[in-house]
Amino acid sequence: PRVPAVLKKRLVKLVVNFLFYFRTDEAEPIGALLLEHCRITKEEENVFSISFIEEPERKYCFECATEEQCQEWVEALKRASYEFLRRSLIFYRNEIQKMTGKDPLEQYGISEEARFQLGAPRQ
Amino acid sequence: MKLNERSLAFYATCDSPADNAGFLYKRGERHTAYHRRWFVLKGNMLFYFEERESREPVGVIVLEGCNVELCDSAESFAFAIRFGGAKSRTYVLAAESQAAMESWVKSLSRASFDYMRLVVRELEKQLQEMCWGLPGGSGGSREPPGPWKPKPSGLEQCRERLPALPAIPPKENGCAVWNNVLGAERPPDASGCGGHDEEGNPRPPPLPPRRRVSNGEAASAGATMTESPSTFCRLHEQYSREVTRLRQDWQQRRRGPRP
Numbered sequence: 001p002r003v004p005a006v007l008k009k010r011l012v013k014l015v016v017n018f019l020f021y022f023r024t025d026e027a028e029p030i031g032a033l034l035l036e037h038c039r040i041t042k043e044e045e046n047v048f049s050i051s052f053i054e055e056p057e058r059k060y061c062f063e064c065a066t067e068e069q070c071q072e073w074v075e076a077l078k079r080a081s082y083e084f085l086r087r088s089l090i091f092y093r094n095e096i097q098k099m100t101g102k103d104p105l106e107q108y109g110i111s112e113e114a115r116f117q118l119g120a121p122r123q
Numbered sequence: 124m125k126l127n128e129r130s131l132a133f134y135a136t137c138d139s140p141a142d143n144a145g146f147l148y149k150r151g152e153r154h155t156a157y158h159r160r161w162f163v164l165k166g167n168m169l170f171y172f173e174e175r176e177s178r179e180p181v182g183v184i185v186l187e188g189c190n191v192e193l194c195d196s197a198e199s200f201a202f203a204i205r206f207g208g209a210k211s212r213t214y215v216l217a218a219e220s221q222a223a224m225e226s227w228v229k230s231l232s233r234a235s236f237d238y239m240r241l242v243v244r245e246l247e248k249q250l251q252e253m254c255w256g257l258p259g260g261s262g263g264s265r266e267p268p269g270p271w272k273p274k275p276s277g278l279e280q281c282r283e284r285l286p287a288l289p290a291i292p293p294k295e296n297g298c299a300v301w302n303n304v305l306g307a308e309r310p311p312d313a314s315g316c317g318g319h320d321e322e323g324n325p326r327p328p329p330l331p332p333r334r335r336v337s338n339g340e341a342a343s344a345g346a347t348m349t350e351s352p353s354t355f356c357r358l359h360e361q362y363s364r365e366v367t368r369l370r371q372d373w374q375q376r377r378r379g380p381r382p
Contacts, residue, residue, distance in 0.1 A: 016167065016187055016235075016236035016237070017166070017167065017236055018185075028124070029124055030124065030125060031124055031125030031126060032124060032125070032126055032127075033126075033127045033130070034126070034127055034130055034131050034134065034168075036130070036134045036166065037130065037133060037134060037137065037139075038130070052127065052129070052130045052133070053133065054129060054130065054133040055129060055130075082166035082167055082236055082239065083139070083166065085236065085239045085240060085243055086166070086239065088243050088247075089239065089242055089243045089246060092243065092246035092247055092249075092250055093246060095250055096246060096249055096250055096253070099250075099253055099254075100253075104246055104249060105242075108242075110233065110242075113142075113229075113230070113233065114140070114141075114142045114143065114230070115142040115166075115230075115233070115234075115239075117140075
């Protein structure tokens, strides 16, 4: 549901960094939200919202069946972005390097890949 | 299908670092003419712009579940991004040099979210094993403090696996580490496996092969990833429990033995 005043029942599916939403009886999604540069906020009971950095006032609100389900979704969505994954990787890489003095990515031949660097702008 | 295009366009043009960028020729869908476009790879999204200075991308290719292959084409330095579905389109692109083509093929084949997740889980596992179960880790020959008890089952398993003859060391992290602890002959460095560690630290299992054409392999790579919800949040939590416990111990000792 997009507009807080009107709730529509949707099937929602998180696949990699996309949140797909379906009409409950259809196989093809109506739409998808790319989950990069977004903020997941816990709203009132059973409700969370997603908003995007370039349009922060616009909130996509979702009401869940239970509070527990709501918390699960918030946790899952916060970790859903590619950028989050990238940061995790850099974190682990540094930790392992500190502990062993070796870069764990070296043996996979991917140490120099742009995506695993600490991210100075390259363009 | 609706997409939050504004957000996609923002992601494409914001100043977060791109994983690759450059001019590529893209073969048209209906006509086989190639058009030169400015491509920007961010995460698992390959955006393309009409011009380098364009404000908004003309299109985007989501790089999940695809294969990147070299192409037999009249156009030199050509490669293709292929998807599995029946109705899926194959994107044929061409670079302007051999080096550019190789760089693109490399970065595109590792661009998927799935691949990133695989690497993260692998590193997570390494880190956890170093800290939490196995005294033979980077701490060297120190006696492990109490909480880091070795797992008896791991020990059993490894005793069986100690090679009688010099052989390729067992691939599992746990076993390699236990070999060190038991003081048994160190597994000989098997240079064939690539990347060995002079300290005798465990060599992590090789990264699963990059996704090939067969879905079967992709599926099996996927299957191994389903468990383990751990992230650095959980690690952080574990560290803090440990710290709390140690602190309590220390404080108790300071207070002296109770009557």
